Amino acid sequence: MTITLYDYTLSGSCYKVRLLLNFLGLSYDRRQMNFYPGRQHKSPEFLEINPLGQLPALQDGDLILRDAQAILCHLANKYDADGHWLPRDERFGDVMMWVMFAGGELMNSSAARLHDALGYKLDVHAARTNAHAAFRVLEDHMTAREIAGRKWIVGDTPTIADIASFPYIALSGEGGIGHEDYPALRNWMRDFRRLDRFHAMPGVPEFV
Template identity: 60%
Template sequence: MPKLYDYVLSGSCYKVRLLLNMLGIAYETQAVDFFPGREHKRPEFLALNPLGQLPVFEDAGLVLRDAQAILCHLASSYDASGQWLPRDVRFGSVMMWLSFAGGELMAISGARMIAMLNYPGDLATLQAKARTALRLLDDHLADRAQAGGLWIVGATPTIADIASFPYVALSHDAGIGHEDYPAINLWQRQVRKLPGFVGMPGVPGYF
């Protein structure tokens, strides 16, 4: 059975849990004591992922790190419809927004670790970067809505939506509300309505 090395408060692990649930894939989890235990920096975990980062996903002998890569693997291996990672003109756009979700949008994660777990770092700088990323996404979603689209790429939800949703929804933990982002406010409601949606602490399953 596939195994997710998981930390319940991690937005990156939540990306993987979301798609596993939406695709109906049975899986087991192994809890990693990220905080305060720093288990992800111990030798046993570094043997799985030398970067010392969550999540890690094991599937039939494959060991994968990076939430975005794991989403690609799940869509590629388990989604017969091809909807979540379309192999057509949409592919490049999905990959572009995946990189954004694992890149610029992760400023929210950095700010959240400082605000929530007292990690060292410059909160104001990370919040400013997070707001820049959120505005970029809000502008894109507003354009999509004006064209009649609900999702980040194309006419169906893709792993671009799944990779982007968690830290957008968790931005409150980083001291950033959604007041400035009306298109994000509408989009995240659509994500919450998807079959198989699950919440996490800070992201209610209610909507």
């Protein structure tokens, strides 16, 4: 079965999907989209794939999916038989809660970055304020997890909750959102970047 990722290298949302594909060791066709300045994600051809005109999108056989979080769930459900990345036990709801948080509140960090990097017209002050509020929620959670001797958002091993949350925290400096006030998030990002098969992107280098 061929997997095709409609991708843009600098997109943190596409990066979520590349991370899981890499962790799972899945090969895939990478359809590089000219997001900027070409706006290929708004072309009639791509709107047939995703009528929202957003990246990423994924085709897996006959199935076409949009939304990074939905794609992570699909890939983990289909290709991660032992449930490492999406546990099917009592951790499931907790993982999904944080995956939704990554696709919701944490996207304020993406908005601030799009404003600063690509000149998107939006209320960047509100985006930064909301991103900091979201970072604080995860910082408090990860501080409690550290005290309990745990490294990951849920359970004892990384899950798609960590994958979905990582990019827009790691890239937030590009939207004027620093990590100074978030020591537990800094520790968590360091551990994430040390994972086997971790995949870098511009702005998020390999751990050295």
